Amino acid sequence: QKEVEQDPGPLSVPEGAIVSLNCTYSNSAFQYFMWYRQYSRKGPELLMYTYSSGNKEDGRFTAQVDKSSKYISLFIRDSQPSDSATYLCAMRPGNDYKLSFGAGTTVTVRA
Amino acid sequence: NAGVTQTPKFQVLKTGQSMTLQCAQDMNHEYMSWYRQDPGMGLRLIHYSVGAGITDQGEVPNGYNVSRSTTEDFPLRLLSAAPSQTSVYFCASSSSLPTSGSPYEQYFGPGTRLTVT
Numbered sequence: 509q510k511e512v513e514q515d516p517g518p519l520s521v522p523e524g525a526i527v528s529l530n531c532t533y534s535n536s537a538f539q540y541f542m543w544y545r546q547y548s549r550k551g552p553e554l555l556m557y558t559y560s561s562g563n564k565e566d567g568r569f570t571a572q573v574d575k576s577s578k579y580i581s582l583f584i585r586d587s588q589p590s591d592s593a594t595y596l597c598a599m600r601p602g603n604d605y606k607l608s609f610g611a612g613t614t615v616t617v618r619a
Numbered sequence: 620n621a622g623v624t625q626t627p628k629f630q631v632l633k634t635g636q637s638m639t640l641q642c643a644q645d646m647n648h649e650y651m652s653w654y655r656q657d658p659g660m661g662l663r664l665i666h667y668s669v670g671a672g673i674t675d676q677g678e679v680p681n682g683y684n685v686s687r688s689t690t691e692d693f694p695l696r697l698l699s700a701a702p703s704q705t706s707v708y709f710c711a712s713s714s715s716l717p718t719s720g721s722p723y724e725q726y727f728g729p730g731t732r733l734t735v736t
Contacts (some may be wrong), residue, residue, distance in 0.1 A: 512661070514661070516659055537714065540723065542717050549730070550729060550730070551623075551711075551727030551730055552662070552709070552726050552727050553726075553727065554724045554725070557723075557724070559667060576683075596661060600723075605650055605652075605669060606664055606667065606677065606678075607662075607664070607725065609654075609658060609661040609662040609663075610661050611659050611661040612661055617644055
């Protein structure tokens with residue numbers, strides 16, 4: 509079983525819809541939770557990060573972490589065609605350099 | 620700032636050939652790492668380095684070597700290429716050693732697409 513599970517999709521939504529992405533994990537030592545966005549044939553770029561449990565909002569993006577359920581989510585409100593990309597969750601323990609990534613979910617926002 | 624640069628962008632190798640994937644960063648980052656990305660597998664860590672002269676293995680190190688003689692450069696060597704090493708390779712760097720509360724953002728290069736026939 510993988511340490512981080514993420515449904516690869518693909519996910520196709522109309523412009524303006526809410527996109528909901530999630531990951532589950534098994535390592536209770538994870539404390540930092542990140543979402544990366546990767547456009548086609550590009551390197552990943554950090555979208556949001558959260559430390560421990562709770563919510564974090566940045567514009568149209570909201571990240572949620574529920575450590576008791578080992579479940580993290582990313583919501584994209586008012587989705588735009590420019591949000592079409594692969595979204596990867598990543599996480600690490602408190603004092604470890606190494607990130608564990610999910611497989612990534614490919615999202616297409618239709619105009 | 621060029622950020623993280625990788626060369627070449629594309630490469631085709633025959634089984635048994637060796638080659639070096641180049642990675643350089645101009646942000647004076649201490650931490651650098653190499654990942655491979657395969658469909659349905661996400662990013663898997665190959666090797667990483669916390670500073671010049673210090674390297675360590677990641678999740679999938681077999682068949683790859685690294686060295687870190689300078690802060691800027693972190694080359695990845697394929698010793699004897701195999702079809703199983705067909706993948707997209709990403710180099711990443713970070714400015715912070717992880718401590719509680721640090722954002723620890725990893726900056727990724729554009730990737731090298733490698734095909735081994």
